[in-house]
Amino acid sequence: MACKSCGSTNESTFVAEANIHFSFSQPKNLDKPGVLVFPTLTICLDCGFTHCTLPERDLCLLREGRAA
Numbered sequence: 160m161a162c163k164s165c166g167s168t169n170e171s172t173f174v175a176e177a178n179i180h181f182s183f184s185q186p187k188n189l190d191k192p193g194v195l196v197f198p199t200l201t202i203c204l205d206c207g208f209t210h211c212t213l214p215e216r217d218l219c220l221l222r223e224g225r226a227a
């Protein structure tokens with residue numbers, strides 16, 4: 160697959176960890192803990208454009224946290 164930014168095919172896939180916080184613009188979120196997720200990153204090694212995909216397990220955690 161080619162990079163969506165520069166068209167290069169010099170992309171590689173990595174696994175990362177990130178702590179996602181719910182928006183602090185809503186007072187109800189101020190006390191919510193962050194959600195630790197493990198996205199798969201596809202990074203263009205020529206321009207740095209990065210595409211991020213979260214596994215279903217992580218999406219469920221975000222949905223549950225948003226609804227709480």
Ligand SMILES: [Zn+2]
Nearest residue numbers: 162165203206
């Ligand atoms: Zn690129």
